[in-house]
Amino acid sequence: MTVATATEAIDCDLHVAPAGVDTLLPYLDEYWRSYIDDATIRMGQAAYPMGAATTGAAPAGNHEELTAVLDETRPRRAILSCLALDGVHRNPHYGAAMATAINTWMRDEFLERDERLRASMVVSTLDIPAAVAEVERWDGDGRFAQVLLPVRNDIPYGNRYYHPLHAAAHERGLPIALHAWGRGGNAPTTTGVTTSYLEDYASNAHIAQTQMMSFVAEGVFSELPELKIVFLECGFSWLPPQLWRFDKDWKGVWREVPWVKERPSEYIRRHMRFTTEPAQLPQDPEQIAQVVAMVGPELLLYASDHPHEHGASSERLLASLGDEDAEAILRGNAAAFYGGSIA
């Protein structure tokens, strides 16, 4: 048994967020400043109800706040995720302008000031040519480790609509990262809008399952054979039954998708990774180890998900594993998956 510590880990999901929309105004031109003012756009906290009394802090909003977090968690590397682009807006031009503003703010506020940091590049899902241009804009920077997309969106990510963006990420070796939550204007289920936050919260897992299957079934990996996908904050203990079923059904109806030439689970194991926080796990450490064995420890990447508090699942996970698996989850898997961008 390992007495796990996340110190010196590669943290694949550490949240930052501008304290308010004012923070981003210097990165927007006059038209968009006026648009934000006229539309009274405000930054919300997607993970918590507005004004909720919670022990989970706000994400670090500046370098000083983030330094306090890093002094505590002491990662070897941390990949910042900013979800400020999530929401219900429908304006593709606004989405593109805000993506550039958020990325530039992250560079100036964090990446320029701490060499341990990398960032997830945000792009708009409403204008794919603009998203491709955003990826191209950061060519040569080297500090954006992945392209961040909301796991809940308008069209499943295997759809050809997204192909140019996936191709741009593929060409640069950048993983596509899908983070829990996202475009809240869409129902979290295929059968309609839920009535409770509880249902909405628990839906992140099956939205992730839908996206996972979409990438495979629509043949993304047959055209982009090195494309990497990472699911942030979407859980992983649901994988064994879902992979079994995906494989089983493929065996019977493969003719519908003959470009899927191997079992779907083989594509998923080769191309996809899942972060550890939050994890939905049994109480018994022995059963936790069994779950990890079924999933495959090589699929898991450590994430603090700071400042979101889901409970002690990462600690329980690491404590139930042997040293080799814990080491892989804390550092080795991420180093192999991201390669040079986090070396």
Place this chain on the structure above:
Amino acid sequence: MKVVVCRLEDFPEGERKIVKAGPRSIGVFNVEGEFFAIRNRCPHQGGPLCIGRLSPWAVASGPGKVTMDGPPRLVACPWHGWEYDLETGQSFMGPGETRVKAYEVSVARGDTLEDVRQAEADVRVPAAARAAGREPGPYVAETFPVYVEEDYVVVEV
């Protein structure tokens, strides 16, 4: 053991026949003039494999770019759609899947086949006549040996 299926002329292209060989059920297929035989029992859960549909390979060069390739030689089990190559019994769903037993099929002259010779003998002295204790008499009408000279489809079990 040779199992005689039927006369060649009674087995046109595109048809299939299910024959019994002792306890085994075997499907025999005429695919564009080539004969195949395969065990009529899916190794997955025992489904009646040989009543399933036949298809060629679907070959994709990319999403949405599909051509059908070769003769329809893959049989899909009607229970779960698992497909097997008629020639080898092989499935193509990844490692660890068992194959179906496939059998040699040939076409042979009837006079080389014991079953057919016996059938010919049965025509001359039917089993029922023997069972009734009757012996053949001296009068024999003219008959014409049709089947013995023809080709039969035969499965080697």
